Amino acid sequence: MVFIPYGRQSISEEDLQAVADVLRSDYLTQGPEVPKFERAIADYCGAAHAVAVNSATSGLHIACLALGLGEGDVAWTVPNTFVASANCAIYCGASVDFVDIDPVTLNMSARRLEEKLKIAKAEGYVPKVVIPVHFSGLPCDMAKIGALAQEYGFHVIEDASHAIGASYGNGKVGNCQHSDITIFSFHPVKIITTAEGGLATTQSAELARRMQDLRSHGITRDAARMAKPNEGAWHYEQLDLGFNYRMTEMQAALGSSQATRLDEWVARRHAIADAYDKKLAHLPLILPVRESGSFSALHLYVVQVDETKTSLTRRQLFDAMRKAEIGVNVHYIPVHTQPYYRENGMAGVSFPASEAYYSRCVSLPMFASLSDEDQARVIAVLEHIFTVPEHSLA
Ligand SMILES: *Cc1c(COP(=O)(O)O)cnc(C)c1O
Numbered sequence: 001m002v003f004i005p006y007g008r009q010s011i012s013e014e015d016l017q018a019v020a021d022v023l024r025s026d027y028l029t030q031g032p033e034v035p036k037f038e039r040a041i042a043d044y045c046g047a048a049h050a051v052a053v054n055s056a057t058s059g060l061h062i063a064c065l066a067l068g069l070g071e072g073d074v075a076w077t078v079p080n081t082f083v084a085s086a087n088c089a090i091y092c093g094a095s096v097d098f099v100d101i102d103p104v105t106l107n108m109s110a111r112r113l114e115e116k117l118k119i120a121k122a123e124g125y126v127p128k129v130v131i132p133v134h135f136s137g138l139p140c141d142m143a144k145i146g147a148l149a150q151e152y153g154f155h156v157i158e159d160a161s162h163a164i165g166a167s168y169g170n171g172k173v174g175n176c177q178h179s180d181i182t183i184f185s186f187h188p189v190k191i192i193t194t195a196e197g198g199l200a201t202t203q204s205a206e207l208a209r210r211m212q213d214l215r216s217h218g219i220t221r222d223a224a225r226m227a228k229p230n231e232g233a234w235h236y237e238q239l240d241l242g243f244n245y246r247m248t249e250m251q252a253a254l255g256s257s258q259a260t261r262l263d264e265w266v267a268r269r270h271a272i273a274d275a276y277d278k279k280l281a282h283l284p285l286i287l288p289v290r291e292s293g294s295f296s297a298l299h300l301y302v303v304q305v306d307e308t309k310t311s312l313t314r315r316q317l318f319d320a321m322r323k324a325e326i327g328v329n330v331h332y333i334p335v336h337t338q339p340y341y342r343e344n345g346m347a348g349v350s351f352p353a354s355e356a357y358y359s360r361c362v363s364l365p366m367f368a369s370l371s372d373e374d375q376a377r378v379i380a381v382l383e384h385i386f387t388v389p390e391h392s393l394a
Pocket of ligand 1: 054055056057058081082084085133159161162184185186187196197198
């Protein structure tokens with residue numbers, strides 16, 4: 001029996017050729033491939049600017065810095081995300097708090113956000129940055145979050161690590177219609193990959209320039225922005241404290257090559273989800289929603305054990321699937337329950353919707369190259385698990 005992972009990359013001959021071509025060229029870093037990849041993704045999303053970086057984590061960090069997040073400031077995100085969505089604010093010296101999820105969409109609840117904003121304002125502060133996460137590739141209620149940003153005066157960074165290829169209303173996620181900056185991840189489990197890699201889109205030339213500086217040591221070679229007279233052709237100036245967060249040329253070439261198949265892959269993910277929707281409907285599972293008015297990139301297909309219909313626990317389901325060589329996973333352990341966050345202000349704090357969801361969730365295999373045969377095996381194993389008596393599940 002072959003192990004079926006929950007997610008994996010697809011690499012074509014064209015991808016291999018694109019990377020090999022770069023390795024034979026003059027530039028392995030800071031050449032033409034990164035700007036080309038940035039242009040391709042910016043155009044795809046309908047954003048004016050794109051800044052490629054070496055991970056989404058780096059992208060989130062410099063997005064926070066570009067928006068001026070610093071000591072004494074507060075950022076809000078959701079508990080139901082990867083730790084990077086929260087850590088980025090702490091890197092900047094800010095503190096983090098969470099907004100609970102909507103139990104149906106599993107995304108930031110705009111209603112809870114509004115309630116929390118009212119309380120915060122009454123206490124005399126508002127968050128400087130709010131980071132909604134398009135969980136599983138399903139876009140958040142950005143119109144509402146954007147309207148609250150206008151009303152209360154905070155910035156919005158979309159963590160779209162799961163959502164390249166998704167649409168919201170008439171536009172692609174990444175067009176920043178209701179946000180300042182959108183961040184994508186190109187980790188191998190995500191929709192398209194550059195091995196490690198990330199990218200920020202924005203409509204603001206100023207924010208793009210700040211992020212370009214920050215990804216490369218805070219250094220500029222732009223004569224118009226120099227503080228000192230030009231000392232010669234070698235002259236550059238460090239204007240800010242930045243990092244080395246650059247993407248390599250090989251990564252960008254791989255990304256450009258992968259991006260040509262993005263829409264096809266998202267369509268395949270929808271076909272896989274349609275088959276799961278249909279063939280799992282009779283099992284005691286809560287299946288994921290897809291909303292009208294948006295188009296999910298379907299990074300994840302998450303089912304929840306329906307406690308009202310089965311006594312089988314999530315742990316039993318997970319272990320039985322793994323035993324059958326199905327690489328299920330769990331997304332996510334609520335960030336506020338991590339020991340680091342418990343020790344940094346979150347002890348005794350509860351976000352009930354995220355915690356309840358976490359106790360029931362299992363991510364099934366979902367990736368563009370998942371074969372119909374392998375998906376049929378996943379479904380058959382699930383059916384079997386729910387038909388055998390649970391005491392016989394070791
Ligand atoms: C994967 C992921 C990240 C981090 O992406 P990297 O490119 O691995 O740094 C951040 N947020 C979410 C929601 C993710 O899924």
